[in-house]
Amino acid sequence: MKYENFSAKKLQICVFFCNFAPKMENLYRQLYNWYAQNHRVLPWRETDDPYAIWLSEIILQQTRVAQGLEYYTRFIARWPHVEDLAAADEAEVLREWQGLGYYSRARNLHKAAQMIVEKAWSPFPTRFEDIRALPGVGDYTAGAIASFAYNMPYPAMDGNVYRVVARLLDIDEPFDTSAGKKLFHHKIEAFLDRENPRLFNSAIMEFGALYCTPILGDACLTCPLQSTCLAYAHGTAGLLPVRKPRPKVRDRWFSYHIYTDGEHTLIRRREEKDIWYHLYEFPCQEEQTEDNYPFTHVLSHQKLHARFIVHRAQKMPEIPGTICIRWEELNDFALSRLTLRALDTLRLTPHS
Ligand code: SF4
Structure with a gap:
């Protein structure tokens, strides 16, 4: 064995595990007492229904719990079983x-529901490999569903767990x-506590x-896990966890054109494999200009700058790729959060 590559930090972690093994029970007890x-109290933690747990996990990715709870409650009321969701139109799901963002999650949710029904896995797959194979389900989500629904010994590593382990x-x-x-x-x-993974x-x-x-x-200072925490012992807790350097954020500029004759407006569905795929929006031009854009919207790797130009017309123009709808019908179409914000700010309503 080559010892020269075996860093002092790795050695400390090994020693930690060796000394730690007899204390494992203690750590579980302290953690579970704290948890109790x-x-x-969240509805998806009070059930072992894998469909409900899966729904909550997909909704909660990159979403705060309070906001996720609202969406979870609506989804479960509207589509209480996987067959109901599979039978819905993608447009209804979107x-x-x-308002939740990251719309690929919704499309994958819908595709996964259809896959479960097609493969006769209803009400939900029971093998870890089958859960992991669902669109939109990665290691974390598969581990969460397997452990929360079936008490299977798989870890569920979300950002919070990475931080605690680090x-x-x-x-x-x-x-x-x-x-x-x-x-x-x-x-x-x-x-992992293999006796009680859930x-x-x-x-x-x-x-x-x-x-x-x-x-x-x-x-x-008052942490129940303090006696087993290496970062506390070394004074490094505030520096952890470490992330890789973030990729550069790309700026994009969008000019939206809102046509209205007081009763109608024009919208189009985004068909490009890009952000907001299959969502609706006002006719839009992407431009390479840094003119003044009043709205900004930050996505994970993009910063969008947008302006909304209102064109009042006697007669609605014909623009290829758009559909003409009544203003009150706009509520029936899935719109990006940026567009919703602009509508709100500009106070655009029927008869605008
Ligand atoms: S970093 Fe602090 S709060 Fe976190 S486990 Fe260690 S002692 Fe507890």
């Missing part, structure tokens, strides 16, 4: 999703590279979401 007293083990490798993910996955495998995953996620948060303040 502090966890939020319309219900409106701090407990004082890991300063970026967690969002493929090598980092592999390393963290390996570590959590050693951590409880373990719920507790560690909630602990990261509510207690071991990005900004720590003086939380470490």
Whole structure:
């Protein structure tokens, strides 16, 4: 064995695990006690229905819990079973999703529901490999569904769990590279409570979401896991977890043209494989100009600058690729959050 590549940090983590093994029960007990007293009561944590858990997990990706709860409640009321969702039109699903952003999640949700019905996996697949094969389901979501619904021993590594693991083990490798993910996955495998994976995953996620948060303040001083936390011992908690450098954000400029005769307006469906695929919008030109654009909208790797120009006309123009609708029908179409914001700000309504 070559010892020269075996860094002091790795050695500390190994020693941690060796010494830690007998204390594992202790860590679980402290974590579960904390969870019992502090966890939020959320409908998808009170059920073992895999369909409901899957729905909540997809909705909650990149969404705050309060906002996600609203959408989850609406989705589950409208499509209570996977067959109902599979039978819906994609446009209806996008319309219900409106405002949540990252619309590929909604399209994948719909495709996955259809796949479940086609493959006769209803009410939901029970094998981890089949869950992982659903469109829009990655390692985290598959682990969350398998453990929360079936109590299967798979980790569910969301951003909160990465943070807690990075701090407990004082890991300063970026967690969002493929090598980092592999390393963290390996570590959590050693951590996972195989007797109670559902409880373990719920507790560690909630602990990261509510207690071991990005900004720590003086939380470490009274932390129930303090005695087993390497980052606390080394004074590095505030520096962890480490991310890879962010890619450069791309700026784009959109000019939207809102035509109105007081009763009607023109909209088009976005068909390009680009942001907001299959959502509706006013006729739009993308321009390479840095003129003054009053609206900005930030997506993960893009910063959009937009302006909305209102054209009042006696007779609606004919613009290829657009449809002419009555203003009150606009509510029936899925629109991006940027367009909704502009409509609100410009106070555009029927008879505008
Ligand atoms: S001691 Fe601090 S860094 Fe460590 S687990 Fe507790 S809150 Fe997180």
